[in-house]
Every structure is written in C-alpha cells, then in structure tokens.
Amino acid sequence: MEWTLTANEPGKVCLMQGNEAIVRGALEAGINFASSYPGSPSSQVLGMLGNVAEERGFYAQWATNEISALQGCMGASFANARAICIMKQNGLLVSADALFCGVQGGVKGGLVLITSDDPDAHSSTNEFDSRNFAPAAEAIMLEPMTMQETKDMIPYAFELSERHHQLVIVRVTTRICHGRGNVVLGELPEKAHPIQAVDEWDRMNCVCYEHQATLNKLKAVQEEFENCPFNTYQGPEKAEKLIITSGTGKLYAKEAISRLGVAENVGLLALGTLWPLPEKTITSYMKEAKEVLVLEEVDPYLMTQVEAIAGRYGLNIKFSDRGTNVGELSPDEVLKAISALTGAAIPEKRVKQNEQGEKEPLIRRELTFCAGCPHRATFYLLKKALRSEKIPGISIGDIGCYFMAGGEAGFFGYQVCNAMGSGINVAQGLGQLTSYGLNQKVVTMCGDSTFFHTVMPGLLNASYHNSDMLMIVLDNSATAMTGFQPHPGTGITAMGKTVEPMSIEAICLAMGCSVTIADPFDIENTQQILLDLLQQKGLKVLIMKQPCATLKSKQGGPKKTVRVNPDKCLGDGCGCDKFCSRVWGCPGNSWDFENGKAVIDPVSCVGCGVCAKLCPAGAIEVEGGAEE
Amino acid sequence: MLSTFALDTQVIKKGLCTGCGACQGMCPYWGSKDGRTICYFDCERHDGRCQAFCPSMPTDYKALREKFFDPASVIPEMGPFKALYVVRAADASIREGGAQHGGTVTALLEFAMKNGFMDAAVLGGEDEKGNPAGVFATTVEEVRKASGSKFKIPPTLATLNKALAADEYQKIGVVATPCKAKAVYKMKSKPLPERDNNADNIGLVIGLFCGWGLEWDGLTELSAKTTGGEKVSHSDILPSKYHSMEFTTTSGTKSVDLDEVLPLVRDVCKTCDDMTCEFADLSVGGARTGDGWDVDKGWNQVIIRSEKGEELFKAALEAGVIEIRKTPEGALEKIKVASANKKEKAKEIS
Ligand SMILES: Cc1cc2nc3c(=O)[nH]c(=O)nc-3n(C[C@H](O)[C@H](O)[C@H](O)COP(=O)(O)OP(=O)(O)OC[C@H]3O[C@@H](n4cnc5c(N)ncnc54)[C@H](O)[C@@H]3O)c2cc1C
Numbered sequence: 001m002e003w004t005l006t007a008n009e010p011g012k013v014c015l016m017q018g019n020e021a022i023v024r025g026a027l028e029a030g031i032n033f034a035s036s037y038p039g040s041p042s043s044q045v046l047g048m049l050g051n052v053a054e055e056r057g058f059y060a061q062w063a064t065n066e067i068s069a070l071q072g073c074m075g076a077s078f079a080n081a082r083a084i085c086i087m088k089q090n091g092l093l094v095s096a097d098a099l100f101c102g103v104q105g106g107v108k109g110g111l112v113l114i115t116s117d118d119p120d121a122h123s124s125t126n127e128f129d130s131r132n133f134a135p136a137a138e139a140i141m142l143e144p145m146t147m148q149e150t151k152d153m154i155p156y157a158f159e160l161s162e163r164h165h166q167l168v169i170v171r172v173t174t175r176i177c178h179g180r181g182n183v184v185l186g187e188l189p190e191k192a193h194p195i196q197a198v199d200e201w202d203r204m205n206c207v208c209y210e211h212q213a214t215l216n217k218l219k220a221v222q223e224e225f226e227n228c229p230f231n232t233y234q235g236p237e238k239a240e241k242l243i244i245t246s247g248t249g250k251l252y253a254k255e256a257i258s259r260l261g262v263a264e265n266v267g268l269l270a271l272g273t274l275w276p277l278p279e280k281t282i283t284s285y286m287k288e289a290k291e292v293l294v295l296e297e298v299d300p301y302l303m304t305q306v307e308a309i310a311g312r313y314g315l316n317i318k319f320s321d322r323g324t325n326v327g328e329l330s331p332d333e334v335l336k337a338i339s340a341l342t343g344a345a346i347p348e349k350r351v352k353q354n355e356q357g358e359k360e361p362l363i364r365r366e367l368t369f370c371a372g373c374p375h376r377a378t379f380y381l382l383k384k385a386l387r388s389e390k391i392p393g394i395s396i397g398d399i400g401c402y403f404m405a406g407g408e409a410g411f412f413g414y415q416v417c418n419a420m421g422s423g424i425n426v427a428q429g430l431g432q433l434t435s436y437g438l439n440q441k442v443v444t445m446c447g448d449s450t451f452f453h454t455v456m457p458g459l460l461n462a463s464y465h466n467s468d469m470l471m472i473v474l475d476n477s478a479t480a481m482t483g484f485q486p487h488p489g490t491g492i493t494a495m496g497k498t499v500e501p502m503s504i505e506a507i508c509l510a511m512g513c514s515v516t517i518a519d520p521f522d523i524e525n526t527q528q529i530l531l532d533l534l535q536q537k538g539l540k541v542l543i544m545k546q547p548c549a550t551l552k553s554k555q556g557g558p559k560k561t562v563r564v565n566p567d568k569c570l571g572d573g574c575g576c577d578k579f580c581s582r583v584w585g586c587p588g589n590s591w592d593f594e595n596g597k598a599v600i601d602p603v604s605c606v607g608c609g610v611c612a613k614l615c616p617a618g619a620i621e622v623e624g625g626a627e628e
Numbered sequence: 629m630l631s632t633f634a635l636d637t638q639v640i641k642k643g644l645c646t647g648c649g650a651c652q653g654m655c656p657y658w659g660s661k662d663g664r665t666i667c668y669f670d671c672e673r674h675d676g677r678c679q680a681f682c683p684s685m686p687t688d689y690k691a692l693r694e695k696f697f698d699p700a701s702v703i704p705e706m707g708p709f710k711a712l713y714v715v716r717a718a719d720a721s722i723r724e725g726g727a728q729h730g731g732t733v734t735a736l737l738e739f740a741m742k743n744g745f746m747d748a749a750v751l752g753g754e755d756e757k758g759n760p761a762g763v764f765a766t767t768v769e770e771v772r773k774a775s776g777s778k779f780k781i782p783p784t785l786a787t788l789n790k791a792l793a794a795d796e797y798q799k800i801g802v803v804a805t806p807c808k809a810k811a812v813y814k815m816k817s818k819p820l821p822e823r824d825n826n827a828d829n830i831g832l833v834i835g836l837f838c839g840w841g842l843e844w845d846g847l848t849e850l851s852a853k854t855t856g857g858e859k860v861s862h863s864d865i866l867p868s869k870y871h872s873m874e875f876t877t878t879s880g881t882k883s884v885d886l887d888e889v890l891p892l893v894r895d896v897c898k899t900c901d902d903m904t905c906e907f908a909d910l911s912v913g914g915a916r917t918g919d920g921w922d923v924d925k926g927w928n929q930v931i932i933r934s935e936k937g938e939e940l941f942k943a944a945l946e947a948g949v950i951e952i953r954k955t956p957e958g959a960l961e962k963i964k965v966a967s968a969n970k971k972e973k974a975k976e977i978s
Binding site: 383384387388389390411531573574575576577579582583614616617 | 677
C-alpha cells in the first residue's frame with residue numbers, strides 16, 4: 001500500500017520498516033528537534049526526519065558525534081522542546097558521560113533517546129548489549145516487539161519523559177530497525193510541541209543532591225510500569241512453566257508455542273519496559289511457576305534481574321535460557337528451548353530441505369571493498385610501505401568502511417582496531433615509544449567522517465606531544481559505510497541546506513600538523529610519498545583524496561571501460577599468480593578459468609583503472625571516460 | 629612449498645639474500661628498498677621464477693658451469709680461464725670521468741653497444757636521489773653515467789628481468805658481481821622452460837671481481853660521517869696492504885680505516901666463494917701491477933672466460949678503445965691465491 005511518512009490518515013494500515021516506524025512515531029509525537037550520528041541499524045532514521053523536517057516544522061541535524069547529538073537534544077529540551085536523539089549501541093557509549101549526567105539533571109521537554117543494538121554484529125564491530133546501561137545510568141528504558149509497538153512507543157515515551165521529567169531510552173535491535181510489519185497510522189499533531197522561554201531559575205544540572213530525586217523518579221515510573229500496555233501476558237492464569245522475554249523473543253516464542261501446541265500449559269510474559277522492571281507484575285507470574293525460561297539475546301540481562309527478584313521473594317524456581325550469550329535469537333533456537341521446557345516434540349520441518357542436503361545454498365564471501373574503492377589502493381600502498389621497513393611498521397585501524405582492511409580486503413592492513421577515533425590515540429601512544437626503544441614506524445588511519453567524529457581531539461593531543469607517527473586521512477568525501485549521511489566536510493546539512501564545508505587540511509594545519517595530500521589512485525607517486533613520509537620523524541598527516549566509488553557512480557557521468565587484452569594477458573604463464581583477481585581482489589577483476597586468463601566483470605567495474613596500472617603484463621586496458 | 633615462503637625462510641630469514649634482484653621485476657610480489665629484498669604479498673605458486681633464479685637457493689653450480697663453459701678451461705681456484713690481461717680504457721675521459729679503475733668495463737660496454745655486440749645493458753648506476761639502482765642503458769651516455777663501483781649492492785637483476793619481459797632488446801649485456809652473475813647464468817639455463825622470461829635475449833655478461841658488498845644503511849652512515857654529508861662521487865676499497873676505504877667528494881678524498889668498514893660487510897658475502905666472478909664472458913677487477921696504488925688505480929685486470937668474451941675483447945683492443953700493458957710476473961698466481969683464500973673462508977663459515 002502506498003503511503004508517505006507525513007500522511008495524515010489515522011487508521012490507515014501501512015507496511016513499515018522499523019526505522020520508518022520510529023520516524024512516524026516521532027512525527028506523531030510532534031517533535032521539535034532531532035539529532036543523530038549515523039550508525040547501523042538506525043542510520044536511516046535521521047535521514048528520513050531531515051527530509052520532512054521543514055514540512056513538519058522541526059529542526060534536524062546530523063551531529064559530528066553522538067555526545068554532541070545527545071547534548072544538543074538536552075539544550076532543546078531545556079526550552080521545553082520535544083527532542084529525539086538516535087544512535088547505535090557504540091554511539092551510546094560515546095555519549096555515556098552525557099547520558100549518565102543527563103539522567104541526574106532531568107529534562108523539561110520530552111527527550112527520547114533511541115539506541116539501536118546489533119546482536120550478531122551484522123554491521124558493527126561488536127554486539128554490545130545496551131540494556132545494561134539502563135540500570136547503570138538509572139535511566140528509563142523501553143523496548144518494542146513489533147513495528148506497531150515501535151511507532152506507538154515513541155509518543156508514549158515522550159509523554160512518560162515529560163510526566164517524570166526524565167529522559168527515556170527506547171532500545172531497538174537490527175530485526176526491528178530493518179524488519180517490516182503492518183502499522184496503523186495515528187494522528188499527526190496540528191502544531192509542533194510548544195517551545196517555552198527558559199526561566200532564570202530553571203535548572204538541569206548534574207549534581208549529587210539530585211541523586212535521590214532521580215531514584216524517586218524511577219520508583220514512580222516503576223509503579224506506572226506495573227500497568228503499562230507494553231507489558232503483555234498470554235497463557236493460562238496459573239502457568240507452572242513460564243517464558244519471560246522481550247524484543248524479538250516475543251514473536252519467536254508465540255510462533256513456537258503455536259507450532260508445539262503448548263498454549264494451554266505455558267505462559268508467555270513479554271516485557272516492553274526494560275528498566276525499571278515491573279517487579280510486582282513479574283513476581284505475580286513467577287509465584288505460580290516452577291520453571292522459567294528466559295529468552296533474550298546477548299547478555300543475560302533479564303535473567304540476572306528475574307533471578308534476583310526470585311531471590312528477594314524466596315521463590316524456588318528452575319531457570320533456563322537458550323544456552324549462549326552470543327548472537328541473535330533464532331526461531332529454531334526458541335523452538336528447541338520451548339520444546340525442552342514443555343517436553344513437546346518438535347514437528348517435522350514443513351520447508352523442504354535443500355536438494356544438496358547440507359550444502360549452504362549461498363557461497364560464503366569475504367568482506368570486501370566495493371569495486372573501484374579508493375581504500376583498496378590506499379591499503380595496497382600502505383602494506384607495501386610498511387613491509388619496506390626493516391622491521392615492518394605497525395598499523396592501527398579505526399572505524400569506517402576501512403575497518404574491513406583488517407582482513408583480506410585490505411591486505412591485512414592493520415593490527416589494532418578499538419573504537420571510533422581510537423586509531424590516532426593508540427598510534428599516538430605507540431609513537432611516543434620510538435624514543436624509548438621501539439624501532440618501528442607507526443601508522444594509523446581514519447575516514448573523513450570519523451575525523452570529525454572523534455579523531456580531532458586525539459590529533460590535537462598527538463600534535464601537541466609530537467608523536468612520531470603517520471596519520472592517514474582516508475578522505476573519500478563521504479560517510480560511506482552508513483549510507484552517505486552529510487558530515488561537516490560535505491557542505492550539506494540533514495535538512496538539505498548548503499553550507500561552507502570544513503577543510504580537513506585546514507584543521508590539521510591549524511593543529512600544527514604537517515600535511516601532505518595524495519591521490520591513492522596515483523600509484524607510483526603516492527607510493528613514494530608514503531615511503532618518504534615514513535622516513536620523517538614526528539607527526540605527519542597524509543590526506544588520501546579520492547571520492548568513494550559508490551558516491552561517484554551515484555553522481556553518474558561517463559565511466560571508463562576497462563578490458564583485459566587476452567593477447568597480452570599471460571594467464572598462468574605470467575608470474576603474477578592471478579594478482580588482479582586473487583590479491584588485488586577488486587570485485588571488477590575476475591578470472592576466466594576456462595581460458596586461463598584474467599577478465600573484467602563489466603557490471604561490477606566502475607572504471608577506476610587502477611588494476612591497469614598494476615598488471616605486470618600491461619594486459620589491462622582503459623578506454624574513454626572523463627579525463628582525470 | 630610456496631615459492632615466496634621458500635625464499636623467505638631459506639634465503640632471506642637465513643641472511644643469505646644477496647640483494648641481486650633476480651627474484652624481482654617479474655611479478656607484483658617482490659620488490660626492494662635500500663638493498664633489502666621484500667615480499668609484499670604472498671604468491672600461491674610453488675614453481676616461481678623467483679625461487680628458480682635465486683643464486684642462494686640450492687644449485688648445482690658445477691653442472692651449470694659445464695653447460696656454458698669448456699670444462700677443460702677451468703682453473704679450480706678461479707673458474708673458466710682463457711687469458712689474463714692488464715687493461716685500461718684508451719679514452720682518458722672515461723678513466724677520469726668516474727670510472728672505478730681503468731674504465732675497462734665502461735669502454736667495453738660503449739664499444740659493444742656501438743658495434744652490435746649489445747643493444748642495451750643492465751648496469752649498477754644511481755637513481756634520481758643518488759642511491760644505487762639498476763640502470764637500463766641503451767645509449768653510450770647512459771653507460772658513461774653509470775660507471776663506478778657501487779658497494780651498496782643495487783638489485784640490478786630486477787631491471788634485467790623487466791627489460792627481458794618487455795622483449796624489446798635482443799642482446800642485453802649485463803654487468804654483474806659474482807652473486808648476480810650466478811643468477812644470470814641460472815636464468816640463461818632456463819630452469820622453467822615454459823616461463824623463461826626471454827632468457828635468450830641475455831647477451832654478454834661482464835663480471836666484476838668482488839671481495840664483498842657492504843650494508844646499505846651502515847655505509848650510508850659511514851660515508852656521511854667521513855665526508856660530513858657531502859655527495860660521494862667515487863669510493864673504493866684499497867688493496868689490502870693499505871687497509872682503508874676512500875670516499876671522494878668535490879672537496880677531495882677522505883679515507884677511513886678498514887676496521888670501520890669490515891663490520892659493515894654483509895653476512896651473505898662472507899658465505900660467497902667467488903672472487904673473480906666465475907660465471908661471465910669476461911671478468912674485470914682492479915690491477916695489481918706492483919707499481920703502487922697510484923698506478924694500479926688507473927688499470928684493470930681482465931680474465932677472458934668464453935669465446936664471446938674473447939671476441940669482444942679482441943675487437944675492442946683492435947679498435948683501440950682499450951689498451952694493455954704487460955701483465956706482471958706472477959699476476960695469475962696472485963689472483964689464484966686471493967681467490968682460493970675467499971673459497972676457504974666461505975667454507976669455514978658454511
Ligand atoms: C661490491 C664490489 C666489490 C668489488 N670488490 C673488488 C675486489 O675486491 N677486488 C677487485 O679487484 N675488484 C673489485 N671490484 C671491482 C672494481 O671495483 C671495479 O668495478 C672493476 O675493477 C672495474 O673497474 P672499471 O674502471 O672498469 O669500472 P667502470 O668502468 O667504472 O665500470 C663499472 C661498471 O660496473 C657497474 N657496477 C658498479 N657497481 C655495480 C654493482 N654493485 N652491481 C652491478 N654492477 C655494478 C657500473 O654500472 C659500471 O658499468 C668490486 C666491485 C664491486 C661493485
């Protein structure tokens with residue numbers, strides 16, 4: 001069914017992605033302010049908000065990092081604005097100081113913080129479970145289980161936030177963000193939430209004497225949660241076997257209960273309020289139970305809490321879980337766990353087995369950079385430069401597409417990767433040791449978006465203390481990994497305004513760094529620049545400038561045609577050992593095993609022509625396209 | 629075993645790499661920096677030419693010699709032998725313009741190029757930064773520019789490999805130290821007939837006598853220390869009785885005690901058993917006339933080893949581009965002793 005984010009058609013049923021449901025929920029709540037730093041799985045939310053911000057009369061911003069985003073929202077809340085802040089789980093960690101202090105300071109206008117977790121780390125470096133943050137920060141946390149709940153929970157969270165003058169975290173996971181489901185639209189408010197003047201005596205301070213007040217708020221919220229519509233129970237009135245779950249677990253459990261035919265003898269308590277937990281509600285069901293199965297993914301968050309509750313109430317219960325704290329829940333796993341809980345046999349699979357039996361229907365593929373990606377060239381040159389040292393140099397990674405450089409895609413191009421903006425700091429530390437007996441060159445890298453996000457303070461530190469290291473800025477003019485969100489270097493804002501872009505070069509120079517600019521596609525010269533820079537003492541910045549290949553293809557324009565001249569390709573007779581397709585590894589370079597020669601896949605190839613510069617037989621030819 | 633792995637473990641890690649460059653210039657996997665041979669990426673071949681051409685990989689050098697030289701001509705201490713001459717370039721501008729000793733090599737190269745004995749030559753010259761580097765010379769000017777001995781050993785055979793692969797010249801002469809010469813003859817023997825990298829286009833091989841090469845970084849430091857950082861236009865290791873090394877710059881010649889130099893001798897050179905460059909059409913070294921260094925440094929001694937070497941030498945002599953003086957009494961004996969000495973020491977080490 002056709003629909004738009006801003007359709008004011010209450011009651012209309014729309015098939016919505018979870019991220020869209022968050023946006024719609026925010027619009028129905030009449031937000032005034034939205035800020036975010038992109039990160040999977042919730043990257044799209046602010047992009048969509050930005051697109052409709054003008055139409056709906058609110059402000060939307062891609063902040064340079066999550067702490068800027070959250071504190072910006074706090075500012076808005078101080079003038080009674082309804083503010084929504086969106087970030088992924090790692091972002092929550094970046095904003096942790098703001099969050100913990102913000103909870104003690106309280107809020108005025110509703111402040112809802114969306115944190116999107118990525119169990120199984122589909123597009124993350126880790127599967128950090130943000131639920132543990134709620135009790136630690138003494139913050140309120142909700143979690144939806146369906147797309148409808150996702151949409152409905154946002155206005156609810158704003159009201160809750162304003163009722164208790166406290167920020168509310170709504171935790172979602174990849175399955176919610178990227179899944180789809182039917183959502184019944186609610187009403188869009190006629191006017192945005194009213195902004196109010198800030199009184200001279202208004203305060204939002206993080207001070208210790210607010211601690212008790214913060215805890216009192218939590219108590220009041222807990223009372224409210226005992227009757228919250230987002231906590232549901234289904235099953236017999238007195239269930240000896242009880243399942244407690246939240247998030248994705250609910251639908252998986254419902255399906256398994258029906259497949260196993262155990263609806264009569266097992267109870268399902270699904271919790272939408274993760275903190276504070278509705279202790280009385282939970283206890284009322286646990287009191288009847290002999291066995292409790294807790295279904296959750298990653299950390300044993302609910303398990304630890306319900307075990308503690310059982311302890312407090314002296315309940316003698318046998319607890320079980322799915323047996324691991326790693327990865328996402330799967331329907332199969334849930335089916336097995338409920339079968340074990342109830343003793344009901346698992347029915348035959350209705351889906352026919354793949355004919356080849358065990359064989360996976362899909363070929364496993366290594367993570368790799370896109371065809372024509374400038375990072376491939378950079379890491380190729382870097383690897384050669386590092387290996388050219390007497391003792392190979394040390395390379396420290398960072399977060400962005402180039403995270404993949406740690407594997408085959410980047411020729412195993414770095415040894416340490418910690419978190420956003422960490423490369424400069426880790427490298428800076430190592431770089432100080434070159435005066436204390438470390439006889440190796442130290443290199444790190446970051447993308448342009450990461451540069452603005454958290455690298456700048458680290459670079460300032462490295463520059464001030466003149467660490468002996470090379471910082472490579474992989475300037476591809478894009479926040480490519482998360483989908484091309486604007487950042488301060490792009491000259492555009494979330495609301496589509498054109499502004500003066502920030503110059504990375506100028507920033508580095510202002511920080512007192514020596515700066516060199518090179519093009520990773522200019523293989524020969526840039527290789528020499530890298531080798532030379534490694535010989536220089538002190539802090540050096542090398543900006544590798546070459547736009548993201550995907551960005552370039554999005555912009556269109558004539559592309560060069562790259563072909564392998566089969567007469568020149570020496571195939572197996574060449575000493576190259578399939579260098580283009582095996583080592584260089586661009587998806588555009590392929591090998592024709594029938595003829596024993598290299599070929600270009602015209603569909604993948606974007607015409608960068610770098611492989612033509614590397615082929616030892618000169619067999620790859622480039623034609624046409626725009627002049628560089 | 630993967631060839632890159634074999635070379636890494638059996639040659640490089642064992643300190644047996646001569647830095648000749650025979651493994652380089654044919655593929656994207658090998659390269660070098662400051663005389664160090666580097667494997668940039670792993671290759672999956674088990675039959676790489678890198679391994680097949682490497683002079684430090686196990687090789688039956690006796691069989692290799694018999695393939696190219698008359699076994700009857702072999703003198704055990706110094707390899708195939710036809711004649712010994714004391715020679716210099718007739719053109720004083722070669723001798724005084726940067727040649728190492730008598731400029732014989734440069735004169736022979738120039739003559740060979742002008743007269744169809746060679747159409748190009750691979751030499752040990754310098755790159756733009758003044759670092760030793762392989763030079764592919766196709767003109768007399770380029771030959772002249774590359775004269776003089778480079779004691780930091782540049783991987784000139786990488787240059788040879790590239791030139792052979794390009795297949796544009798059919799008589800490519802090579803100037804080689806003994807380690808390089810061994811590799812060149814391994815190439816000529818086509819250990820991998822299907823992938824010979826156009827080895828037939830290798831022309832005359834002019835060998836250089838060699839005591840040893842020096843550590844790249846160490847020599848850079850020593851010469852900078854000795855000359856105060858001036859650009860060195862010429863350097864030499866004097867005959868043993870002088871026990872010194874000289875560095876010449878625009879402000880004159882400075883010498884250092886050999887004791888400062890000896891620690892810089894590359895480990896691999898201590899395992900080398902070839903002083904006179906036994907795999908060559910003719911080999912050239914410094915002369916020992918008995919008239920002292922001032923005279924000797926302007927002359928060479930040449931061992932003719934093959935018919936082709938003899939042909940070039942005779943033609944050059946006839947044309948008057950080189951001149952000879954009487955070979956001093958006992959000269960051959962002296963070479964034999966020095967050469968046997970090197971073989972003895974190498975045996976002790978390995
Ligand atoms: C490392 C080394 C050690 C040597 N040790 C001895 C020794 O112990 N006793 C002895 O009698 N002679 C030795 N020689 C040889 C000597 O230094 C002269 O090269 C030789 O006498 C020829 O002199 P020339 O005047 O004809 O040379 P030139 O006319 O100057 O020609 C020399 C040619 O050799 C090439 N060349 C220079 N260095 C290298 C290199 N490293 N690799 C490949 N090609 C190169 C140059 O490009 C040039 O074409 C050594 C040479 C080298 C490079």
